[in-house]
Amino acid sequence: MKKILLLFLLGSSVSFGQSIQITKAEYQALKDGGNLDPQAHYIFTDPNLPTNIQYSMGTEKNGVCNCMVPLDSTFTLAMLPNDDESSAPIALPFTFDFYGQTYDTVIINNNGNVSFLAPYYTYTANPFPDAMYNMIAPFWGDVDTRSANGGQVWYKLTPNAMIVIWNEVGYFAYHEDLLSTFQLIISDGTDALVPTGNNVSFCYEDMQWTTGDASSGIGGFGGMAATVGVNVGDGVNYFQVGQYDQTGTTFDGPYGANDGVDFLDGQEVYFNVAGAASSNTPPLMISSAICDTIDVYTGDTLVKSLNSTGFTFAIAGPESNQTINTVITCDAPDALTCTNTSITPEFVVYDCEFNATGLSTGFYTVTVTATDNGIPVGVTTKTFTIEVIYDEGLGMSDPKEGTFKLYPNPTTGNTTVELGNEISTATIVVTDFSGKTLLTQNIENTSSFTINELAQGAYVVSVFSNETLLGKQILVKE
Numbered sequence: 283m284k285k286i287l288l289l290f291l292l293g294s295s296v297s298f299g300q301s302i303q304i305t306k307a308e309y310q311a312l313k314d315g316g317n318l319d320p321q322a323h324y325i326f327t328d329p330n331l332p333t334n335i336q337y338s339m340g341t342e343k344n345g346v347c348n349c350m351v352p353l354d355s356t357f358t359l360a361m362l363p364n365d366d367e368s369s370a371p372i373a374l375p376f377t378f379d380f381y382g383q384t385y386d387t388v389i390i391n392n393n394g395n396v397s398f399l400a401p402y403y404t405y406t407a408n409p410f411p412d413a414m415y416n417m418i419a420p421f422w423g424d425v426d427t428r429s430a431n432g433g434q435v436w437y438k439l440t441p442n443a444m445i446v447i448w449n450e451v452g453y454f455a456y457h458e459d460l461l462s463t464f465q466l467i468i469s470d471g472t473d474a475l476v477p478t479g480n481n482v483s484f485c486y487e488d489m490q491w492t493t494g495d496a497s498s499g500i501g502g503f504g505g506m507a508a509t510v511g512v513n514v515g516d517g518v519n520y521f522q523v524g525q526y527d528q529t530g531t532t533f534d535g536p537y538g539a540n541d542g543v544d545f546l547d548g549q550e551v552y553f554n555v556a557g558a559a560s561s562n563t564p565p566l567m568i569s570s571a572i573c574d575t576i577d578v579y580t581g582d583t584l585v586k587s588l589n590s591t592g593f594t595f596a597i598a599g600p601e602s603n604q605t606i607n608t609v610i611t612c613d614a615p616d617a618l619t620c621t622n623t624s625i626t627p628e629f630v631v632y633d634c635e636f637n638a639t640g641l642s643t644g645f646y647t648v649t650v651t652a653t654d655n656g657i658p659v660g661v662t663t664k665t666f667t668i669e670v671i672y673d674e675g676l677g678m679s680d681p682k683e684g685t686f687k688l689y690p691n692p693t694t695g696n697t698t699v700e701l702g703n704e705i706s707t708a709t710i711v712v713t714d715f716s717g718k719t720l721l722t723q724n725i726e727n728t729s730s731f732t733i734n735e736l737a738q739g740a741y742v743v744s745v746f747s748n749e750t751l752l753g754k755q756i757l758v759k760e
Contacts, residue, residue: 303327309403310365313496314455324403330370335359337436349485349550350465351445351475357436360390360446363427365454367392368401369437376442376470379481380418381519382558388468390437390446392427394508395419396466399515405454406497407509410522416515418555420466420484421546423508424494426454433461443469443476453502454494460502463487464546471556480552484510484523488738489543492526503528507540511600512555512563521563521600523551535629536566536598553600564660565606565652568596596631597652597662604654606630613646638670645669688743691756698730699745711744712736712756733758 301323304312309326312318337357360369369390377384378398385398393405395417402415405424425448427433433451437444446466452458467483469476476483493499497506507527513520522536530542551566597606605627612618620634634648648666653659671687687700699710710731712721720741723731733741736758743756 301325306364306367313365313405316496318496326367326403330361330368332370333359333362349475349483350487351438351447351467353436353447353449357438357445357447360435360437361392363432363434364392365426365428366403366405366424368397368403372437372439372444374444375439378444378468378470379556381514381555388444390435391417392435393425394421394423394448394464396446396468405494406506407525409507409509409525410511410513411517411520412513413515413517415513418466418468418482418512419509420486421448421462421464421489421508421510423492424454424497424499425451426456426494427451429456429458431458431461432456433458433463440473440475443467443473445475453491453499454496457491457495457502460490462489462491462543464489471554477552480554481556482512482553484549484551486546486549489526489546492528492543508543510546511536512553521553523566523568523598523600533568533596535626536600537602538626538629562654562656562658562660563600564656564662565604565654566598566600567650567652567662567664568598594631594633595650595664595666596629597650599628599654599656601656602628604628604656607653607655608632609651609653610634610648611651612648614641617641617646618648636668641670643670688756693733693756693758696730696732697743697756699725699743701725701745708745713742713744 300319300321302319303325304327306326306328309318309324318324335358336355337353337359338355361367371387371389374386374388377386378388380398387398389397389401391397391402393402395402397415397417399416402417404415407419407422408415427435429452431452433449435446435448435451437446444467448462448464450461450463452461464487465483465485467475467485469481471481491502492508493503493505499505504527507525509522509525511520511522524533524536524545525540526543526546527540528542529544531545532542533545534541549568551568553563553566555563597608599606608630610618610620610632617637618634619637620632622630623633624630646668648668649663650666651661651663653661689698691697701708707724707726710723710725710729711719712733713719720736721731721733723729725731738758741756741758
């Protein structure tokens with residue numbers, strides 16, 4: 283890509299053709315009747331009143347990945363329930379660098395994106411690049427929050443970051459049968475919410491729809507695809523994570539055929555858009571449902587077909603025609619086997635096996651380094667942690683003192699804790715990632731406990747006996 287040239291003035295809008303001033307009610311009537319002019323630029327004349335409504339339903343963990351920030355009373359409603367509206371400009375307590383152009387205000391658009399030059403009502407997404415829009419889009423689609431259970435859009439500011447959560451949002455018109463939850467973080471590059479070297483994060487919980495009725499969708503799918511990516515609007519600086527118009531997990535890279543929205547479930551994508559010299563976006567590491575520590579028992583082999591949480595990861599070159607070179611290392615190199623199942627050099631997929639036979643219990647690290655052929659060269663590194671857990675008779679004679687087994691994991695309800703040989707009684711405590719205690723139970727040797735009442739997501743299970751023995755993460759699924 284070339285160095286960015288911005289032709290816009292702050293506060294100006296891009297060219298959409300004829301501009302029409304209209305009330306929100308008049309606009310909605312035209313859209314509901316299918317009578318909007320696709321060439322026109324509609325300007326809402328209604329005042330965009332601040333909401334100042336805080337989230338008041340208690341701390342909520344929105345997903346199974348650590349990248350999802352708990353939605354709690356520190357979040358503010360971005361805008362009242364609506365179809366294609368936007369927030370008022372929100373002042374940032376930091377400076378956001380978007381390919382060399384810096385901003386201290388941002389606009390949250392209901393339809394799954396944020397913008398810096400103007401609010402965008404546009405509900406039918408286009409692929410990137412697109413000369414009309416200056417936006418960051420974790421999921422650009424026709425979000426409709428007007429129905430009673432159609433979700434809301436919330437945001438939170440920290441000194442160095444802004445978090446925006448589209449929480450269980452429905453789609454046009456008034457549909458709430460399918461709901462999606464996704465998150466965007468923009469930062470000055472110093473907030474720990476986004477890994478070092480990046481200033482933007484996309485994070486996804488459960489993605490259930492792609493297309494609204496007005497974009498030719500039927501039942502939430504088909505029609506014009508939703509777009510995920512970044513677009514400056516100059517035709518030069520952009521990248522695309524993908525376009526989605528169907529259910530399922532099909533994905534063939536950012537610029538292949540339209541893909542299945544379920545592929546996004548549990549994904550976390552980090553990248554850097556700071557600096558005018560940042561003319562090449564490094565590869566995007568996309569790990570299919572690998573959010574945290576992967577468990578494997580001594581003597582067992584972890585393979586994709588046996589573990590739906592997967593040991594599969596993909597790497598995409600976000601710009602067109604980028605090729606990827608991948609290096610994979612492991613603390614236990616003889617235990618790890620990764621097979622390249624890629625179809626194109628621009629989008630590489632690895633299916634990996636980890637054989638724990640003969641390994642000591644403990645934690646092992648897999649490091650993946652991806653390098654592209656851009657100018658300058660872009661490099662992305664991601665680590666996966668594998669915990670080898672004792673399983674009697676499968677390769678180890680005695681578990682380490684202070685360890686415990688937790689299974690099944692993931693779970694849908696009843697879960698078993700098995701203490702190590704040195705411990706006979708203990709207390710089990712289940713907490714969310716904010717530290718809130720959700721369940722406490724005394725146990726002896728091997729005990730079961732029920733967590734049916736916990737919502738789908740990730741939790742921490744700790745065992746106490748005189749001192750903290752070990753904490754493990756558990757995933758609760760429906």
